Structures are given as C-alpha cells and as structure tokens.
Amino acid sequence: MRITKSFAETRAASLGTVGLVPTMGFLHEGHLSLITAARQASDTVVMSMFVNPLQFDRDDDLVRYPRDLERDVELATAAGADIVFAPELEEMYPQEQFTRVIVNQLSDELEGPNRPGHFEGVATVVAKLLAGIQPDRSFFGRKDAQQLAIVRRMATDLSMPGEIVGVPIVREADGLALSSRNVFLSAEERAAALALSRGLMRAADLAGGGEREGSALSAAVHNEVGDSLEVEYVTLAGQDLVQPLETLDRPAFLALAAWAGETRLIDNIHFDSDEFVADRGTRLTERSVLYGTGEI
Amino acid sequence: MRITKSFAETRAASLGTVGLVPTMGFLHEGHLSLITAARQASDTVVMSMFVNPLQFDRDDDLVRYPRDLERDVELATAAGADIVFAPELEEMYPQEQFTRVIVNQLSDELEGPNRPGHFEGVATVVAKLLAGIQPDRSFFGRKDAQQLAIVRRMATDLSMPGEIVGVPIVREADGLALSSRNVFLSAEERAAALALSRGLMRAADLAGGGEREGSALSAAVHNEVGDSLEVEYVTLAGQDLVQPLETLDRPAFLALAAWAGETRLIDNIHFDSDEFVADRGTRLTERSVLYGTGEI
Numbered sequence: 001m002r003i004t005k006s007f008a009e010t011r012a013a014s015l016g017t018v019g020l021v022p023t024m025g026f027l028h029e030g031h032l033s034l035i036t037a038a039r040q041a042s043d044t045v046v047m048s049m050f051v052n053p054l055q056f057d058r059d060d061d062l063v064r065y066p067r068d069l070e071r072d073v074e075l076a077t078a079a080g081a082d083i084v085f086a087p088e089l090e091e092m093y094p095q096e097q098f099t100r101v102i103v104n105q106l107s108d109e110l111e112g113p114n115r116p117g118h119f120e121g122v123a124t125v126v127a128k129l130l131a132g133i134q135p136d137r138s139f140f141g142r143k144d145a146q147q148l149a150i151v152r153r154m155a156t157d158l159s160m161p162g163e164i165v166g167v168p169i170v171r172e173a174d175g176l177a178l179s180s181r182n183v184f185l186s187a188e189e190r191a192a193a194l195a196l197s198r199g200l201m202r203a204a205d206l207a208g209g210g211e212r213e214g215s216a217l218s219a220a221v222h223n224e225v226g227d228s229l230e231v232e233y234v235t236l237a238g239q240d241l242v243q244p245l246e247t248l249d250r251p252a253f254l255a256l257a258a259w260a261g262e263t264r265l266i267d268n269i270h271f272d273s274d275e276f277v278a279d280r281g282t283r284l285t286e287r288s289v290l291y292g293t294g295e296i
Numbered sequence: 297m298r299i300t301k302s303f304a305e306t307r308a309a310s311l312g313t314v315g316l317v318p319t320m321g322f323l324h325e326g327h328l329s330l331i332t333a334a335r336q337a338s339d340t341v342v343m344s345m346f347v348n349p350l351q352f353d354r355d356d357d358l359v360r361y362p363r364d365l366e367r368d369v370e371l372a373t374a375a376g377a378d379i380v381f382a383p384e385l386e387e388m389y390p391q392e393q394f395t396r397v398i399v400n401q402l403s404d405e406l407e408g409p410n411r412p413g414h415f416e417g418v419a420t421v422v423a424k425l426l427a428g429i430q431p432d433r434s435f436f437g438r439k440d441a442q443q444l445a446i447v448r449r450m451a452t453d454l455s456m457p458g459e460i461v462g463v464p465i466v467r468e469a470d471g472l473a474l475s476s477r478n479v480f481l482s483a484e485e486r487a488a489a490l491a492l493s494r495g496l497m498r499a500a501d502l503a504g505g506g507e508r509e510g511s512a513l514s515a516a517v518h519n520e521v522g523d524s525l526e527v528e529y530v531t532l533a534g535q536d537l538v539q540p541l542e543t544l545d546r547p548a549f550l551a552l553a554a555w556a557g558e559t560r561l562i563d564n565i566h567f568d569s570d571e572f573v574a575d576r577g578t579r580l581t582e583r584s585v586l587y588g589t590g591e592i
Contacts (some may be wrong), residue, residue: 007455092455098401098418099453104394123395124454131427132455157395158420159388159428160305 001077003084007132008135010085016043020135020162022126025049025086025242026066027075028290030170030178031287033282034139037167041137047076048085048129050077053119066180075289085133087089091130101127103150103157106242110146110235110255111266122147130160137163141170142279143177145253145268149242169268169281171197172288177267179279183291192228196258199224199234200269203254204278212248221256232257232264239270248276297373299380305429306381310404312339316431316458318422320384321345322362322587326474329578333463337433343372344381344425346388351417363474371585381429388424397423397445399453402538404532406442406551407562418443419450426456433459436574437451437466439473441549441564445538458583465491465564465577468584473563473577479587485496485556488524492554494564495520495530499550500574503567507545517552527554528560535566544572 004010004065006162019042021034040046049072055060073084100120107119130138138155140148142230152164170178176190185193200219214236221234233245239251248271256266270279300306303581315338316332327343335339345368352358353571369380396416403415426434436444436453450459466474471493472486481489502516517530531540535547544567551564566575 007457011457095452097453098399099450100398100400101454102396102398104396106394127423128453128455132457134430154395156391157424158394158397159424161303161307161428161430211404 001081001084003073003086005085005087006091007085009086010046010133010186011047012085012134014044018042018133018135019045020133020138021047021081022129022138022140023047023049024051024065024180025072026068026180027072027287028170028178028180029284030141030143032075032079033170034167035076035081036142037165038137038139039080041165044083045081045082046085046133046135047081047088048088048133049087050125052092052125053089055118057115057118057232064184066183092125097124100124101154101158103154106146106150106153109242109244110233111257112146112238114232116258119147119150122292123150126151126154127154127158131161135162138163139165139167140199140254142166142268142270142281143169143179143266145204145233145239145255145270146237146242149239153240163228166270168270168279171281171283173286174285175201175283177251177265178290179199180290181263181265184259184263189263193258195225195228196221196256196265196267200254200256200267201280204269204280207248207276207278209291214244214246214248214254217248217254221254223281225239225258226282229265230259232259240254252276271278297369297377297380299369299382301324301383302387306342306379306429307335308462309379310340310342310429310431312350313433314431315430316425316429317341317343317377317433318362318425318434318436319343319345320476320478321368322364322370324466324474324476325580326437326439328371328375329466330437330463331372331377333337333461334433334435335376337461340379342379342381342429343377344383344384344429346381346421348417348421349385350389350393350420351414353411353414355532360480362434362479372485382473384549386420389535393420396420397450397454399450402442402446402449402534404592405538405540406529406533407553408442408495409425410528410553415443415446416445419446422453423450424449426458431458431460435463438462438564439465439475439567441535441551441563442533442538445535449536462566464566464575467577467579469580469582471497471579473561474584474586475561477559477561480559481556481579485559489554489556491521491524492517492552492561492563495565496550496552496555496563497576500576501566503544503572503574508577510540510542510544510550517550521554525561526555530553548572
C-alpha cells in the first residue's frame with residue numbers, strides 16, 4: 001500500500017492497467033466492493049479519497065462530512081487497493097477553479113433540483129481525477145445512480161478512453177443501503193429508514209410480476225414508507241439520460257430521496273437489459289464496519 | 297504520414313512523447329510553425345483537423361469556413377507532422393453532446409461578449425482532444441491569445457498532465473497576421489487591414505520606450521486604424537486571466553478585433569516577462585501559401 005499526494009506521483013506509481021475507485025473516504029463495504037471489482041479487472045488499483053468542496057451545496061453538510069484517513073487506509077489495504085491517492089486541497093485546487101464541467105439534461109431531474117451545483121461539482125472533480133490519473137477503468141457505486149449516469153456521459157462526451165463501471169449497491173443484512181451518512185441516524189430514524197429498501201424490494205417484486213407502469217412502481221414505495229419519513233421523490237428514470245419514464249420500457253432505475261430527521265437518504269433499484277432484471281444490490285451477512293449505524 | 301479517423305487509432309499510432317497541434321484545417325504558415333515547434337519537442341507530432349461546429353456562434357460562418365483536406369495533408373507532411381487526425385463528425389460527436397467545459401471569467405472579456413458560446417465550444421473540443429489523445433505537449437498560436445489563456449487554464453484546472461505551449465504569430469511580409477479568414481479579403485480590404493499590425497507595432501515601439509498606460513497603447517492602434525476599419529475593441533489584458541489592465545504591469549497582450557467588410561479580423565502583441573519584451577511575431581519572406589490573400 002502506498003499513499004500518494006499528487007497526480008504525478010500517482011501516475012508514476014500506477015503500473016499496467018489501472019482501476020480507479022473515486023471516493024470521499026469514510027469507507028464502508030460499498031466502497032470496498034468497488035475495490036473488489038477493480039482488483040479483478042486491473043493490475044493497479046487506485047482509491048482516491050478527497051472530500052470535494054465543489055460538490056457540496058450546503059456548507060454545514062461539508063463541515064460535518066465524516067473523515068478518518070487512518071481507518072480508511074487500513075480498510076482499503078485489506079480490500080486489495082495498491083494506492084490511496086489522498087490529495088490535499090492544494091493539489092486538487094491549487095488556484096481558483098474557473099473551469100467547470102457541466103452535463104446538461106442528465107443533471108436536471110431527481111437530485112438536480114434539490115442540490116443546486118452538486119453535479120457540476122461532481123462532474124468537475126471526476127473529470128480531474130480521470131484526466132489526472134488516466135485509469136483504464138473507473139468504478140462507481142450504483143447507489144448514486146444519477147451520478148453514475150452523469151459520469152458515464154461526461155467521460156464519453158469528453159472522449160476519455162477509460163471505461164466507467166457501475167457496481168451493485170451493498171446493503172446491511174436488513175436492507176438499509178450503506179452510506180457514510182448512516183452514522184447520523186438515531187436508532188429510531190434507522191428503523192424508519194428500513195421502509196425505503198422494503199418499498200424498493202416490493203417494487204422489484206411487482207416488476208418481476210410484469211408491472212411496467214412507473215406510477216405503480218413508485219406507489220409501492222410510497223405505500224411502504226407512509227408517514228414515517230419525508231419523501232422528496234420516487235421516480236422511475238432511464239439509465240442513459242436520467243429521463244423520467246412513465247413506463248419501464250428500457251434499462252432504468254427506480255430512485256428515491258427521503259429525509260430521516262436531519263439526514264437525507266437516497267436509494268434505488270436498477271432494472272437491466274431487455275428483461276428488466278432487478279438489481280436489488282447485495283446484502284452483508286455481518287454488520288457493517290461503518291461506525292454508529294445502530295442495531296440491526 | 298498517416299491519416300487517422302478515431303481517437304483509439306491515433307493513440308495507438310502515437311509512439312514516445314506526443315506533440316499535438318489542434319487546428320480546423322485550411323493551413324497556413326502559422327499552423328506550420330506550430331508543427332515546427334511540436335517537431336522539436338516530440339517523438340510523434342499529431343495535427344488534428346476538425347471544423348468544430350460547437351465553437352461557431354454564426355451558422356453562415358461555419359458553412360463558409362474553408363476546407364481542403366488534401367492540400368492540408370500535403371502541407372502538414374512537408375512541415376514534419378507524423379499523423380493527421382481528421383475525424384468525421386460521428387467520431388467527435390457520436391451522440392448529442394450534453395457535456396460542456398466552461399472556463400469562467402477568462403471567457404468574459406474581449407472576444408467573449410462578441411461571440412456567445414464560442415469559448416465554451418473551444419474549451420469543450422480541446423478538452424476532448426487532450427483527453428482522447430493524451431499528448432505530452434499541445435501547441436497553440438498566440439494569434440488567438442484569449443483562446444490560449446483559456447485552454448491553458450482549462451488544462452491546469454482539469455489536472456491534465458500535458459503542457460500547453462504558445463507559439464508566436466506568423467505574419468505576411470507586410471505585417472498582416474496569417475488567418476484562414478484572410479482569403480475572404482478583397483484587395484482593398486486587405487490593404488486597409490494592414491493598419492492593424494502597423495498600429496500594434498507602433499504600440500510595441502511605445503512600450504519599448506517605457507509607455508505603460510493601457511490607454512496610450514490602445515490609442516496608438518486607434519490612431520493608425522482611423523476610419524478605414526470598424527474596430528470592435530483594442531484592449532490590454534493579462535496573459536493569465538485575460539483581465540483588462542489599466543497598466544502594463546505583468547505579462548499581458550494588447551489585442552484587437554476589427555471588421556474589414558464582412559470579415560472579422562483579430563491580432564495582438566504579447567508582452568512577456570518582467571521586462572515586457574514585445575513578441576511581435578515572425579514575418580514570412582515569401583508570400584503565404586494561403587490562397588487568395590491578394591497582392592503584398
């Protein structure tokens with residue numbers, strides 16, 4: 001394991017085919033599954049850890065975003081990463097960042113209206129990581145489904161040679177999708193949040209039984225969640241353009257955002273290929289390494 | 297000489313250090329001087345030729361932009377290029393281009409207000425060329441001074457590893473800066489256009505004599521041009537941020553845009569280093585290879 005601080009150092013240390021796993025640190029098994037996927041496809045696995053100010057729409061969210069580099073390096077090493085690229089702010093933004101990468105249309109729906117500037121910040125920092133590290137493959141979780149679509153389109157639109165790989169969501173044994181933000185949930189909020197994955201699984205069951213109406217799939221989630229959480233949206237959207245779909249007639253995902261107290265959670269189910277096979281994610285058999293996620 | 301049509305083919309054919317010369321074709325000695333500079337610094341010299349629709353703010357300008365690939369390949373070969381990358385529209389924009397690269401602030405002045413969307417189109421296509429070809433060095437003419445500053449900032453802001461190199465303007469023996477658009481000038485317009493370079497040389501003389509006021513340097517140009525052309529702007533601007541300067545107190549360029557009939561011309565003088573040495577460009581001793589530029 002090697003910790004690098006600059007792009008040049010990271011490129012020099014990256015031999016053979018390179019798999020990049022971009023993260024903001026504070027790892028959980030979702031991130032570790034990205035390393036596993038990268039390990040299988042790459043000679044050198046680079047995990048970047050950088051809390052990117054550009055993608056936070058709220059300052060308080062940036063300030064309270066959890067950080068623990070020492071623990072992260074241990075976890076990344078055990079999972080098979082070769083390099084942890086943990087740049088200081090001065091390496092990523094040595095001067096005022098005038099350049100922005102914007103992916104129009106794909107940023108407009110779902111998370112877009114609720115998080116102004118967020119995807120511009122994501123697209124810009126991922127463009128930097130891809131341009132600066134030049135990986136053969138980059139691995140992103142399907143949990144951030146819209147982010148994955150945007151990054152994929154950005155890389156294609158900018159003629160970047162590397163491949164963008166989406167990796168299934170990792171869930172706790174009881175269904176809660178792993179997220180660094182889960183540490184903020186009280187025991188009661190965490191219990192209520194389980195309704196989100198239950199609703200998505202119910203929708204996946206319906207789709208498996210032939211249901212193709214987006215409104216029926218969304219209703220399954222709303223019914224399960226009820227009044228226990230404040231739901232921002234439940235939307236069926238295309239995997240390529242994040243366009244809201246009335247009907248499940250192409251590769252898509254059913255995505256939601258909801259508030260459990262002060263904590264905003266997102267989750268989704270992907271429907272793949274012509275048969276709309278549901279990717280429900282994978283489940284841990286043991287409790288997550290993530291701190292403070294309450295009893296399960 | 298090899299002609300490539302795809303990014304993948306171009307990367308595969310590029311051995312050792314790679315020098316990229318991005319152009320829109322219809323070459324003149326200005327472009328050829330970029331090849332000469334690239335040749336000295338690179339194992340493989342790639343010249344791209346692509347008339348980029350994204351950077352044209354006026355459709356009629358795009359339609360009448362001159363094209364002659366066969367002649368261009370001959371000239372590029374003679375000048376020392378190894379590869380001409382001449383992609384079809386389908387390689388550069390295989391699907392709707394949702395992604396845009398924007399360089400804020402540097403795009404706001406000089407050419408910016410007069411050519412809405414132009415620099416967004418330039419920054420986006422150059423980002424594609426740099427990301428898709430991954431050159432060690434890219435060579436741009438100082439004639440497009442603002443473009444050079446924007447490309448330089450874009451590459452730095454996006455952590456692209458390659459270097460951006462600016463190359464002096466090439467002028468006809470009588471001072472007219474080479475431009476593919478010069479073919480549109482009538483003999484009378486061409487004669488009138490000589491006032492532009494005369495004015496800039498006069499300003500360089502003044503600066504050489506110690507003049508540091510931007511207004512005095514601009515006035516020298518205006519006095520020379522008089523009523524013979526319609527001047528859009530004459531501005532002293534910083535080389536790094538293209539910020540208008542009242543005083544020549546850092547590396548800068550004195551830039552102008554003017555209309556000769558229906559043809560828009562730009563020209564400039566760069567002032568380099570702490571001593572503000574004027575880069576007046578180089579002059580051809582023989583008439584330019586460019587067609588139809590009238591008598592000189």
